[in-house]
Amino acid sequence: MADFEKTGRTRVVRKPDRGRYDRATVYAILDEALICHVGIVEDGRPVVIPTAHWRDGDRLYVHGSRASRLLRAMGDGAEVCVTVTLLDGLVLARSGFHHSMNTRSVVIFGKADPVRGRAEKVAALRAFMERLAPGRWDELRPPTDKEIAATEIMALPLVEASAKVRTGGPPGGVPPTTYAGGAPATPGGPVDAEADYAHPVWAGNWPIIQSMGEPVPDARLAPGIALPAYLRHGRG
């Protein structure tokens, strides 16, 4: 797959060594995150709305009620900026100035196309569910025509996008980023001014972990229903 072309909006200008333009990096971040933040302009002013997303091939999907502000704006052809951020850790340096966060983020610009047609919409929703809980779609009460009609699905072509990564990931993952001419002594750790390394304060990477907890069954669960495999093994 060809890398994303850098544009005036997607080129990482500050700390350019943190910019990533390959689809593998961008898609991995989109696939790991459960929610995105979508920016639109309303009456000349910015509005940022959080929503679930999923990716299928070279498109990013969001969905919602036909009546929602975001879906209506997107359906009217609004230009959007979709930002997805994974927070991996706090970076504790010897000076306040060199503190940082390990994050992996993606920014996408463009206009989305509505998914039309019952079969196309059901296929898109099935892809979303497969991503969260493989096999679950076929266990559910099937969707009604009314439900499908009430659900707006928008597909944003992944054409103008980039990632920005300060890695807090495991060694062997994305290479540690560098800045200020230096490299962290520890993956995900701080890059301090050389004279500060002797300063007697704890420094390092304080990881942030997002995980799926123990599923809580609904009080009205029908009798005899076991916990499905997709819930036993964690997401994805």
Add this chain to the structure above:
Amino acid sequence: MADFEKTGRTRVVRKPDRGRYDRATVYAILDEALICHVGIVEDGRPVVIPTAHWRDGDRLYVHGSRASRLLRAMGDGAEVCVTVTLLDGLVLARSGFHHSMNTRSVVIFGKADPVRGRAEKVAALRAFMERLAPGRWDELRPPTDKEIAATEIMALPLVEASAKVRTGGPPGGVPPTTYAGGAPATPGGPVDAEADYAHPVWAGNWPIIQSMGEPVPDARLAPGIALPAYLRHGRG
């Protein structure tokens, strides 16, 4: 403290029972989250940028390099929309249509004011560090004038804001939200169509947990430095 006044931009129109306008709810969400997504308009088009934030009283603070796109725009008086989202769980219903997510989000509109003056800037940065790691500020190598001058800090008055909550929190926390005329049988659980409760599929709340991991000391940590208390007891 007076509730936030509902405006055309902050009133929760869809699922209005999820809207919260009291400062306690809004501030608790802002204080729990580590990052926000800031929307600005550039050349008439939306741009959404993730950044760390902190709250002090009735103001939300962000900071960064003077050279950054976001800080420059904010310094030039750009209208912003700041959105903060906490994702608490996936809500698994008996139909695809009634699946949901337990989220707590805040949206803020306004224009930010720069924090000027060395003492004021240092006080703001200290408040930020105190929130993340109480006591750490005084252990650090003190900031230089150059560092303080290079750091732009913007304060957004918390005037036009609201929260939207579908609770996945513990019973006794925020009251369970309701929709479609019903209430979840389990806090954080699904609200299904009545006819669907007999459908034989697992349903419930699949919690998402964000936690601080084991701190990873920097490889160049000065000898004899113990793990500080604020890292042993988790954040805040």
